[in-house]
Amino acid sequence: MPIFNTCRMPALLLLSLAGVILIVSVASCVGPMSDHVGTPDDIQYAARLWSVLEREQMVGTHAKTLKPFIGAARPHGWVLEVESGTVRLGNHSGFVVVKKNYRGDHISVADVERNRAKYLNSISVMFKREAGYDPEDKNWFWVQYKPDGQLFSMRKMGMKIAMAGKIMKGASPDKNK
Template identity: 40%
Template sequence: MTFIKLFNRAMGVLSLALMLGSTPGQAAEPPFGGPGSIAFAKTLWTALENANWVGKEQIRSKPYLGTEPHGFVLESLDGQLEVSGRTGWVVVKRNYGPKGVKIDAVEANRSKHLAAITVMFKREKGYDPDNQDWFWAKYKADGSIDKDPKGANLVGRVAKGMDAGCIACHKGAPGGDMVFVFDPKK
C-alpha cells in the first residue's frame, strides 16, 4: 500500500470517528444552557409545580432580608423532590423585589413581588462530580427560563469554569456542599 492510500484510509477512519462522536448537525451539549439542560429544567419546573414548591398553591415559609444577586427579600425551602422517577435533594429560593421592598409587603402579596426563582437540584452521581452533582436553574416568575445578559440560558452546570455565576459563588458556601442556608441532606 502506498503512503497516499494509507493516509486516505487513516483520514476515513478519523472522519468516521468524528461523525460518531457528535450527532450530525448538532453541537455537543455545553455545560449549561444547551437543549439537554433546557429539557431537564422544564421537567424540573413541572415537578416543582406539581409538588407546590412553585405556583399559585405554593408552600410558604417566612421571607427574610437578602442581598444581591438574589434579591431583596428571599424565601428559601429545601426537601426531597421526585423528577423523572428519581428523588433528589432540592433547594428552592424565591427572590422578591424591587429594591427596598419590605418583608410585610411581600407577605401581603407574594406573586406581585416575585422577581425570580433560583433552584438547585441534586442530580445523579457523575452529573458534575466537580460540583457535587448540582443542577442549577434560574426561572422568571412565570416559570420561563431566565437568561444572562449575553443570552445564555441559566440552566445546567451554571456557569462551570467561569469566574462568576452560580457555581463560582456557591463554591464559597460553608461545609463544602455549595449550599449556604441549609445543612446537607442526601
C-alpha cells in the first residue's frame, strides 16, 4: 500500500504552491512597509512638528492669513494656501512646505477667504529632515494633519496607518479615514 495517494498529489502540490505564493506575497508587502509607515516615532515626530508649526504661526488658530488660490490638483484640495520656510525642530533646522487643502461643493477662493474653517479639509506638510533619514526620497518627512493637528490615517492591508513618515508621497487621501 503506497504511503501517498498518487491521485491527490497534483492537488496537494497546487495547494502547497498557492500557500508559498501567499506567504511570499504578504512578506513582500509587509516587509518594506513595516520599516517606514506611520511608526510610533513618526507619530511623535509629527506631533512635535505640529507644535513648531503652531509656534511659527503656520498652522492652528493663530496661523497667518495667506492668499488662497485654485490648486485643483489631486490629492490636494481644490483651493490651496501654501507657505514655506525654515523651522527648527530639536537640533535640526529644515525647510518646510505647508499646504492647506480646502474642499467643498463648488468652492471658490472667495468662499475660503470668507470662512477658512468651514472648508479646511487637511494640512499636508513636507519637512526636510537630517541627512540619512530617507536618502532615496531626499530626506523628506511627510505628514497629513486634520485641521486640529490630529493625524489622518489610512487602511493598508487591513492595518490602520498614521499618515506620517516616509509613506505620504504614495498615499491617496481618497482612502483617508
